[in-house]
Amino acid sequence: KQEVTQIPAALSVPEGENLVLNCSFTDSAIYNLQWFRQDPGKGLTSLLLIQSSQREQTSGRLNASLDKSSGRSTLYIAASQPGDSATYLCASLTGTASKLTFGTGTRLQVTL
């Protein structure tokens, strides 16, 4: 059974800092890994998807990497802004490629 862990659970940084969020998974037989953003009381917004054959994906100030052999993914956020404050969730697509297994998220606060 796939288990996904995210560290840290919460993070507070001043505006402008670069930061890294970590995600680890136990089953390396994944189809892909997705990073999502969730604002309080809202649904999930997809940020990046990395296919199992890829090493990284970039979108604007966001860069996600994937190392299947070590069971790790990282989300790098450059030049953080207060609008980046949210919970960030990673999720892996495994098994019959039917479901995402989520971590518990990292709650990020970017202060002025």
Next chain:
Amino acid sequence: DTGVSQNPRHKITKRGQNVTFRCDPISEHNRLYWYRQTLGQGPEFLTYFQNEAQLEKSRLLSDRFSAERPKGSFSTLEIQRTEQGDSAMYLCASSSITDTQYFGPGTRLTVL
């Protein structure tokens, strides 16, 4: 492309009542998923459909839960004889095969 929509957005019910939620996926997506999210946790998979066929169900989906996707379009999730433990955010997502899953805004259920 209007995104995934869910109705209602909020539902408050008394213990023992039945409730039904609706999800309208992105029109060209043949896969539809239901997840449940409780406070401070990542979403947990409940079930998924490929077209009108329900192909996988989680053990979380007790016999009080039933989901349908008639004609492979919208989907409904019904909970019978609700319990306080059913209080959660119910999220719907859709995708094309193993591509990005796009989530709706969710239905927040409160069982009194």
